[in-house]
Amino acid sequence: MSGSGVTTTRCGHVAVIGRPNVGKSTLVNRIIGQKISITSRKPQTTRYRVLGIANTADAQLIFADTPGWQPRPRTQLDKLMNRQIDAALAEMAAVLMVVDARAWKPEDDPIAELLLNAPCPRFLALNKIDQLKDKAALLPLLAELGTRLPEVEIVPVSAMKGSGVARLVEAIAARLPPGEPEYPVDQITNRSERFLAAELVREQLMRQLGDELPYAVNVVITKFEDRPERTHIDAEIWVEKPGQKAIVIGKGGARLKEVGTAARMALERMLDRPVFLHTQVRQRDGWTEDARVLSQIERDGQ
Numbered sequence: 062m063s064g065s066g067v068t069t070t071r072c073g074h075v076a077v078i079g080r081p082n083v084g085k086s087t088l089v090n091r092i093i094g095q096k097i098s099i100t101s102r103k104p105q106t107t108r109y110r111v112l113g114i115a116n117t118a119d120a121q122l123i124f125a126d127t128p129g130w131q132p133r134p135r136t137q138l139d140k141l142m143n144r145q146i147d148a149a150l151a152e153m154a155a156v157l158m159v160v161d162a163r164a165w166k167p168e169d170d171p172i173a174e175l176l177l178n179a180p181c182p183r184f185l186a187l188n189k190i191d192q193l194k195d196k197a198a199l200l201p202l203l204a205e206l207g208t209r210l211p212e213v214e215i216v217p218v219s220a221m222k223g224s225g226v227a228r229l230v231e232a233i234a235a236r237l238p239p240g241e242p243e244y245p246v247d248q249i250t251n252r253s254e255r256f257l258a259a260e261l262v263r264e265q266l267m268r269q270l271g272d273e274l275p276y277a278v279n280v281v282i283t284k285f286e287d288r289p290e291r292t293h294i295d296a297e298i299w300v301e302k303p304g305q306k307a308i309v310i311g312k313g314g315a316r317l318k319e320v321g322t323a324a325r326m327a328l329e330r331m332l333d334r335p336v337f338l339h340t341q342v343r344q345r346d347g348w349t350e351d352a353r354v355l356s357q358i359e360r361d362g363q
C-alpha cells in the first residue's frame with residue numbers, strides 16, 4: 062500500500078521445475094495451504110500440470126506444478142509429461158527450481174540449464190533442510206551455487222515443515238510484473254473437483270502399490286454427484302495387464318479396500334462433506350500409448 066492509498070498489485074505465473082521426487086508438489090501445496098497436487102515417495106507422482114494460486118497482500122502468484130523432467134522419455138506418457146514442462150516455461154513470469162538440499166545430483170544439471178536460460182527472474186529452493194542434521198552443511202553448497210548460478214535467488218526451505226517458505230513467496234512476489242489478479246482471490250487451483258478426485262485416488266495407488274505398478278495405472282471418474290447427504294463418486298482404475306488387476310484388488314479385495322478408504326477420507330477433507338466412493342478396476346491394454354486417452358487427460362479439468 063503506497064502513501065496515496067493506491068495498492069500496486071503484481072501478478073504472474075511461476076513455473077516450478079526440478080527432477081522427480083525433490084518435493085515440488087509438497088512445496089506448492091504448502092504455499093497454497095491445501096492439497097491441490099498429489100505427492101508420494103515415488104518419482105513421477107505428478108503427471109498433469111496443476112496450477113496452484115497463492116495471494117499475498119499485494120500479489121497473486123500462479124504456480125505451475127509440473128511432472129519431474131524426464132531426461133530420456135520412453136513412452137508417449139513420458140513425452141506428454143515433458144510437454145507439460147515446456148508449456149509451463151512458455152508462459153512464465155518467474156521460474157522456481159527445486160532441489161534436494163542434501164545432494165546435488167547429475168540429473169539436476171540439465172534443469173539448472175533450463176533455469177539459467179529462462180528470460181525472467183529465477184529462484185532456487187534448496188528443499189528438505191529439515192533432513193540436515195547440521196545446517197552449516199548448507200554453506201559450501203550455497204557458496205558453490207552462488208558462483209555457478211549467478212542472478213539466481215537461492216532460498217533454503219522445508220516444504221514439509223514450512224520453514225523458509227514465506228520468505229521464498231515474498232521474494233518471488235517482489236519480482237513479479239505489475240498486474241491485476243488473474244483469478245478470484247478465493248480460487249486456489251485451475252483444476253476441477255472431479256480432476257482432483259481422480260488424483261486423490263491415484264495418490265493412494267502411488268503410495269500403496271509396489272514400485273513398478275503405479276506408473277501403469279490411470280484413474281477416471283465416471284460419476285460425481287452432490288446428493289443432499291453426501292457426494293457420490295465412482296472411480297474406474299485402469300491397469301494395462303490382467304496380472305496388475307489382481308495386484309490392485311489384493312487378496313480378498315483387501316488392497317482395493319484400503320486404497321478406497323484412504324482416498325475417501327482425503328476426498329472428504331477436500332470437499333468438506335461426507336463422500337461415498339465406489340471403485341472398480343478395469344484392464345485396458347496399452348493405455349499409456351493410446352493417443353486418444355492421452356489427449357483426454359491432457360485437457361484441463363476432466
Ligand SMILES: Nc1nc2c(ncn2[C@@H]2O[C@H](COP(=O)(O)OP(=O)(O)OP(=O)(O)O)[C@@H](O)[C@H]2O)c(=O)[nH]1
Pocket residue numbers: 079080081082083084085086087088099100101102103104105106107108127128129130188189190191192218219220221222
Ligand atoms: N523430509 C522432507 N520430505 C519432503 C519435503 N518435501 C517433500 N518431501 C517428501 O519427498 C517426497 C516427494 O515429494 P513430492 O512433492 O511428491 O515430489 P515431486 O518433486 O512433486 O515429485 P514428482 O511429482 O514425482 O516429480 C514425498 O515423500 C514428500 O513427503 C521436505 O521439505 N522435507
Ligand SMILES: [Mg+2]
Pocket residue numbers: 085086087098099100106107127128129
Ligand atoms: Mg509432484
